[in-house]
Amino acid sequence: MMRIPLGRSGLSVSRLGFGCMGLAEFYGEALADAEAEKLLEAALERGVNFFDTADIYGSGRNEEQLAGFLKRRRNDVVLATKFAIRRNADGSLAGLSNDPDYIRQACDASLKRLKVDVIDLYYMHRRDPSVPIKDSVGAMAGLVKAGKVRALGLSEVSAETLRKANAIHPIAALQSEYSIVTREMEREMIPLCRQLGITFVAYSPIGRGILTGAYRSEKDFGKGDYRMAGNPRFTGGALEKNLSLVDQLEKIAREKRASLAQIALAFVLAKGDHIVPIPGTKKLARLEDNMGALKIALTPADIAAIEKAVPEDKGAGARYAPSSAASLNR
Numbered sequence: 109m110m111r112i113p114l115g116r117s118g119l120s121v122s123r124l125g126f127g128c129m130g131l132a133e134f135y136g137e138a139l140a141d142a143e144a145e146k147l148l149e150a151a152l153e154r155g156v157n158f159f160d161t162a163d164i165y166g167s168g169r170n171e172e173q174l175a176g177f178l179k180r181r182r183n184d185v186v187l188a189t190k191f192a193i194r195r196n197a198d199g200s201l202a203g204l205s206n207d208p209d210y211i212r213q214a215c216d217a218s219l220k221r222l223k224v225d226v227i228d229l230y231y232m233h234r235r236d237p238s239v240p241i242k243d244s245v246g247a248m249a250g251l252v253k254a255g256k257v258r259a260l261g262l263s264e265v266s267a268e269t270l271r272k273a274n275a276i277h278p279i280a281a282l283q284s285e286y287s288i289v290t291r292e293m294e295r296e297m298i299p300l301c302r303q304l305g306i307t308f309v310a311y312s313p314i315g316r317g318i319l320t321g322a323y324r325s326e327k328d329f330g331k332g333d334y335r336m337a338g339n340p341r342f343t344g345g346a347l348e349k350n351l352s353l354v355d356q357l358e359k360i361a362r363e364k365r366a367s368l369a370q371i372a373l374a375f376v377l378a379k380g381d382h383i384v385p386i387p388g389t390k391k392l393a394r395l396e397d398n399m400g401a402l403k404i405a406l407t408p409a410d411i412a413a414i415e416k417a418v419p420e421d422k423g424a425g426a427r428y429a430p431s432s433a434a435s436l437n438r
Contacts (some may be wrong), residue, residue, distance in 0.1 A: 109156025109402070112381065114186065115280030115307050117259035119228060120148040121186050123377065124402060125158035126151045126327070126395075127311060127388030131173055132166030135317075136330030139390055141173055148177045150392055152178060152184060154399050160231055160283075160309070160386045162190035163218050167199055171221040179222055188281075188309075189218050190233035190263060192302035206232060206239040208247035215251050227283060231261035235438040241272045261309070266438060267296050279306050286310035286383075288357070288375050289341075289350065289423045290412060302382050310376050316341065318350050319372035320394075321358070340426040350422035363418035366404050369394070373401035375414055 111120040127161040129135075131144045148159065150234050161170045171189060178185060191214035194202040205211075213231055218227065230248060232398070235241070259280035273279050285294045290312070301308040316335060317323050325347075326336055335342040341350060354368065361371045369387075375384045387398050406414075 109157075111157070111337035112157075112307070112384070114229065114259060116278055116305050117229070117280040119186055119259060119280070119353065121158035121307070121384055122156045124156060124373070124399065125160055125309070125384050125386035126156050127386040128159055128161040128170055128174065128389045129165045130390055132170035134165075134334045135388075135390065135421070136333045138169065139173070140189065141176065143390075146179045147343060147390065147392060147395065148174065149181075151395055152181060156217045156399075157184060158186045158188070158384065158386070160188045160311075161167060162193075163214060163221075164190070164193045164195060166235065166301075167195050168217070168221050170173035171218055175221065175223040182224060182382040186220070186228045187224065187354060189227055190231035190261075191215065191218070192233040192236065193302070198301060198400070204220040204234055204236040206236040208239075208243055208250075211247040212251070215256055219256065226258060228258045229261050230259070231263050231283060232265075233263050235262070235265050235269055237438050240291060241269055241386065242276055245273045245276045252277070264438075267300050269438060270297070270306070274304055274306070278302070281309050282309045283309040283311055283378065283386075285312045285313045285427060286376060286385075287313045288372055288418050289315045289353065290427065291420045292300065294379065298383065300381055308383045310381065310383055310385040312373045313376045314369050314387050314398075315350075318342075318347075319357070319367045319368055321351075321354055323347070324351060340429060341424065346424035347386065353418045353422060357414065360410065360413055360417065363406060363414065364406075365409070366400070367397050369397055369405075370404055371414070373398060374406050375411065378406045378411060393429040 110123045114121045132138045144428045192204050194205055196202045261281040263283040284293050287289050297310050361368050373385055389395050
């Protein structure tokens, strides 16, 4: 497994990371702790050392799921978690907070759930524009000084915010959604990250599962899967339209003797050596399939064919429902 620098933090991460969110919530029923730990161990054994969670995932449950794994493997893992999106006791969203006092409290709570002394990469999950960036990033920098955090990251922010934050304290990583069906980041943010020496972490690099070809109708989604609960890309006829684009990729996948998911990940990897996709899964077979993407070398002609098969502006449905989208790219 190739490793690359995590920004200028001094840490290095595997070329392919692991998104832990689905272990606890959103993509159907949560895994039992033992099963989650088994999958995390399998990822580590295959060379993955970059694991991504957040305090919102399962209202802290996802962080707790990692604790046993981290107890045994802490020195082998680059651990990322996030703060900013608050939830009520019933799990409903309670808004954003970038308040410095809240940031310090959230960090301490994550450390306690994870049962670790330090977080390798601490992200602002979303920016609250009511709090000056100098105050929020200043508080995050204070966590580095206190030895509770090693490096800082931002998620779903604008170029302006990224530049301002990086001037206050070095930003090691920017995390945003990026895949064949979500390519807005190519216009400005991915080049800007390269310019600033910041690692671009791509979440949902398989399009929340669309690019596996495994989800063809509502019956393919498990109980409690949020994609069928109002995600604009999977409801209101959008799934059928998006699958027509995915079908165009199958010829390319067959020619490369690869799965659709492998083509999706290879595409993201080919777009920059400072890009780290973090696909998530609850199944060992999917993990192994994802790892196969590292053996696929896409040529410029392959990339052009993929972009022709799935034009940037042809995907159906917004990334998030309007109530969520308001918190993006600030």
